[in-house]
Amino acid sequence: MLVTSRLYIILLLSALAGSPAFAQPDTSYHKQLSIRLSPCALIDINDGPSLRAGLEYKLTDRIALFIDGKEYLHFSSNSKWLAKTSVVGHAVIPGIKWFITRHPEISDIKARYFQFWYAYKDQAYTFTDSIAVNSSHVFRPFRMHQYSNSFSISYGEQTPIGKTHLLLDWYTGVGIRVFNSSSDLGGGEQAYDYHDWTGDLTFYPNTATGHRVYPSLLLGLIIAYRF
Numbered sequence: 001m002l003v004t005s006r007l008y009i010i011l012l013l014s015a016l017a018g019s020p021a022f023a024q025p026d027t028s029y030h031k032q033l034s035i036r037l038s039p040c041a042l043i044d045i046n047d048g049p050s051l052r053a054g055l056e057y058k059l060t061d062r063i064a065l066f067i068d069g070k071e072y073l074h075f076s077s078n079s080k081w082l083a084k085t086s087v088v089g090h091a092v093i094p095g096i097k098w099f100i101t102r103h104p105e106i107s108d109i110k111a112r113y114f115q116f117w118y119a120y121k122d123q124a125y126t127f128t129d130s131i132a133v134n135s136s137h138v139f140r141p142f143r144m145h146q147y148s149n150s151f152s153i154s155y156g157e158q159t160p161i162g163k164t165h166l167l168l169d170w171y172t173g174v175g176i177r178v179f180n181s182s183s184d185l186g187g188g189e190q191a192y193d194y195h196d197w198t199g200d201l202t203f204y205p206n207t208a209t210g211h212r213v214y215p216s217l218l219l220g221l222i223i224a225y226r227f
Contacts, residue, residue, distance in 0.1 A: 032058040034167065034226040036068060046206075048087035048125060049073045056224065061099070068093040072123060083206060085141075089123030097156075111158040115171065119150040127206055131185065144207065146181040154218050169222035179205065179212045 034056040041052035054068030070091035095117025101110070128141040154173020161168055205214050 032227075034224040036066065036169075036222050036224045038068070038220065038222055040221050041070065046083045048084045048123075049075065050091075052091075052093075054093070056097075064097040064099070066095050066097065066117075070121075084125035084127060084144075086126040087123060088125075089121065091119055091121040091123075093117055093119040113156055113158065114153065115156060115173075116153050117151075119148075119152070121146070121148045121150070123148075129207065143184040144181060145183075146179060148177050148179045150177045150216065151175055152216065152218055158224075165226050167222075167224040167226060169224055171218065171220050171222075173218040175216045175218060177205075177214045177216050179208065179214065181209050181212070183207070183209055 036054045036056055038052040041050045050070050050072045052068055052070040056064055056066035058064045072087045072089045095115055097113045097115040100112040124145045126141045131138045152175030154171045156171030158167050158169045
């Protein structure tokens with residue numbers, strides 16, 4: 001059902017992009033629709049590898065809307081190089097771009113922009129650390145379920161790759177993340193830093209439970225194909 005809903009969103013955006021209501025025959029720019037892919041999502045060792053893809057549609061020569069869908073890839077708990085393992089879940093990321101460079105679509109130079117986006121994430125994963133039970137400690141995995149809402153602002157540059165329809169798009173920025181998390185730890189159990197058995201992980205984003213707010217730093221890369 002969740003996959004079907006995300007597919008409907010992408011198909012709806014595609015239909016709007018080609019509808020007469022969005023047609024602007026007198027405009028000085030072209031190639032309004034782009035397909036977006038994020039290679040960085042495949043190598044995210046903190047949040048877990050995922051497939052991230054989406055669409056971007058230019059309303060004017062200065063303003064574009066985009067929406068990305070993100071599906072997390074399931075890796076077993078034996079994957080030692082990942083902070084989170086056995087990850088399942090998805091994210092939906094809509095946003096808006098404001099281009100500083102005028103007529104970026106028909107320019108051979110970098111198109112600079114600011115973008116604002118919102119991200120909703122629903123994710124479940126396994127995390128392994130030391131668990132305090134009464135006066136003893138046990139090193140074992142436990143399961144977390146996390147919902148988050150993020151709001152971000154970033155600066156980016158979009159560069160055409162040669163004379164092709166491809167674009168290289170990088171960005172960096174800041175934001176806030178609002179978490180609502182729960183775990184399967186029982187009463188009296190508490191996660192601690194296994195290095196010294198004393199570091200409380202209550203406020204660590206990957207293990208914190210309840211409602212929390214954290215700042216975030218963004219750095220990403222998008223490869224796009226524009227029609």
